Amino acid sequence: MTIKTRFAPSPTGYLHVGSLRTALYSYLFAKKHNGVFLIRIEDTDRERYVEGSVEALIHVLNKVGLTYDEGPVLQDGHLTEKGDYGPYTQSKRLEIYQQYAQQLLEQGSAYRCFCSKERLEKLRSDQQLAKLPTKYDRTCVGLDSKEIQTRLDKQEPFVIRLMIPEGETTFKDEIRGMITIQNSEIDDQVLLKTDGFPTYHLAVVIDDHLMGITHVIRAEEWISSAPKHVLLYKLFGFPLPSFAHLPLILNPDKSKLSKRQGDVAVEDYLKKGYLPEALINFVALLGFNPSGDREIYRMAELIDSFDLTRVNKSGAVFDLTKLNWMNKQYIRSIEPKRLMDLAAPFFDETLNFSLDQKERILEVEKERLTTLQDLSPQTHVYHTIPEFDKELLIWKKADQQDALHHLQQLEMTFRNADEHIFTDRALIEDLIKKYIEVNQYQNGNVLWPLRVALSGQAQSAGPFELVWVLGKKESMKRVQQAIEKILS
RNA sequence: GGCCUCAUCGUCUAACGGUUAGGACAGCAGGUUCUCAUCCUGUAAAUCGGGGUUCGAUUCCCCGUGGGGUCACCA
DSSP states (O other): OOOEEEEOOOOSSSOBHHHHHHHHHHHHHHHHTTOEEEEOBOOOOTTTOOTTHHHHHHHHHHHHTOOOSBEEEEETTEEEEESSSOOOBGGGOHHHHHHHHHHHHHHTSEEEEOOOHHHHHHHHHHHHHTTOOOOOOOGGGGOOHHHHHHHHHTTOOOEEEEOOOSSEEEEEETTTEEEEEEGGGSOOOEEEOTTSOBOHHHHHHHHHHHTTOOEEEEEGGGGGGHHHHHHHHHHHTOOOOEEEEEOOEEOTTSSBOOTTSSOOBHHHHHHTTOOHHHHHHHHHTSSBOOSSSOOOOOHHHHHHHOOGGGBOSSOEEOOHHHHHHHHHHHHHHSOHHHHHHHHGGGSOGGGOOOHHHHHHHHHHHGGGOSSGGGHHHHHGGGTSOOOOOGGGGSOTTSOHHHHHHHHHHHHHHHHHSOGGGGGOHHHHHHHHHHHHHHHTOOHHHHHHHHHHHHHOSSSOSOHHHHHHHHHHHHHHHHHHHHHHHHHO
16 A cells, blocks of 8 residues: 655645644655655635635745645646645535535434534533533534424524544554543534534545545644544544654743744745755754764655654754754755755845856855855945955054055065966965965964955955955955055 | 643753663863864763662653643634
C-alpha cells in the first residue's frame, strides 16, 4: 500500500511556523516512503475565511520547497487543482458530508439537535458554576419522530450530533503509544452545523478516508479530539489510519507558540531574509533528531533520515538565536546563484547596481550577514561613501601623518597598477601586501586607513574586497578624497 | 477544575539497562585578524522529587511535583 499523508490547513491568513513543521514532517514521511503528499483546504468555517490565503499558502509552500502531489495549484494566477481525489477544498464537498451525516442518522449513531445557542451557552455556564464537566445534556435525544417531523416542517434550525456510545476508546499514536479515554468524557460532538457545513471532526474523517490518507500527522493539540475521530471511523466502517501527534512548538515561556511573543508567520521570516533552506533545517530539528552530532541537513538528507519514531514527545522552544546562527551558516555555504536569487529583493533598486556589482557585493558581504535583510544597509557604501570624520582614518597604533603617508603611497600604487589587477581579489591583495612587505610596515598602519578611506566606516568589509567591488577608478577617487580630508 | 499528555545543561538535543551523561546554539575566558563578521582553544552548565524492579537505572514500573494541550454550531 502506498503511504499517503496530507497537510490540511484552514485558510485563515498566514502560514504559522508550527504548521510549517507539521507540513514538513508529513512531507518528509511521505517522501521517505515513496508515498504521496497532498494539500487539502479546510474552509468549513466561513466566518474565519481570509481572502487570498490559499494563494499565499501555495506561494510559501513553493518557496520552502514543499512540493505536493495533489491539491490546489495556481495556474496563470488562477486557482485550480491537481489529483484524482478532489475537490481538495472542503466547501466544495458539502453534499458528501451531508450524505455521510444522513447515514449516521439512519444508523442511530447520530441525532438531530434543535437546541438554541442561547440554551447551550446557559447549559455550559451552569455546568461550569456547578464545577461539572461541560457537556451537552442530550435533551434532543428523547425527541420522538413525530415531534422531529413537525419541527422540521416548521423549518427550525438544527444540527446533527454524534451519539457517543458507552465504553472506552483506544488508539495508537505513533509517537506516544496507546492512548485510552473513557467515552463518558467525550461530548456529543456537533457534526453538521445549522448552515449545512460540517465541523472539522466530520469532514476530516470523511476526507482522510476518501482521499486514502494512511498516516494522519498533525499537531498535539488534536490529541484530545482524536477519540471522536476514531469513533467515527468505526461507525462508518472505515479502516483506521495511523495517527501521529506532533509536539508543539513553544514560546520562550513554554506556552504554545503565538503572536505577541515574536513572529509566527513563515512569510515574516522569509521577508526578513531567512533562507527557506535554513528555516526548513531549523524547524525540522525542532522535535526531531536523526541521531548524531550534525546540525546542517538539506531537504534530501532530511527525507533520507526521517523517522516518525524519532520524533520527540515534548514541546520545543523556538530559539531565534539558533535560527540566526543556522541562517548565517546557510548564507555562507549555499550556492552563489541560489543566494543571488534569494538576495535580489534585498538590494535597493534606486542604487542601480549592475548584476556584476551585485554579485561582488553579495560575495563580499555574505560573510558578515545574519539575515539577507542585513544586506540592504550595507549596500549603500558601495554606491556613495558616507560622511565620516578624518580622525577615523587614523589607526589606533598610528597617527595622522602615518595615515596620510600610506594613503598617498597607495594612491600612487593603484595609479601605476594595471587595470586587470582590479578584477581579481587575489591580485589586489598581492599588490597591497607587497607594498606592506617590501617596506616592512605593519598591516594595520596601511590596511586600516585604506579600509576607512574606502568605506567611511569603522566596521566594514576588508580593504581588498572593497577595492574589488569598487574598481580602480572609484577606489582611487575615494583614497584621494581621504587624502584631501586630512590635508584640509 | 475534569480529561489527555510531557519531563536530560538557559535553549535544541544524543546516550541496546552498564558513558568521565556527548554535541550544537547562547554565555564566559583566551588566541588569530586592520575593523566588524569569521576562525581556533579552553571553560561553566543538565538527568524534577520520592519509592520500587535490577548486580546496575537518564533509560522500566508506581506515586508526587511541575509544564503543556484540550474541554465551541473554530480549525
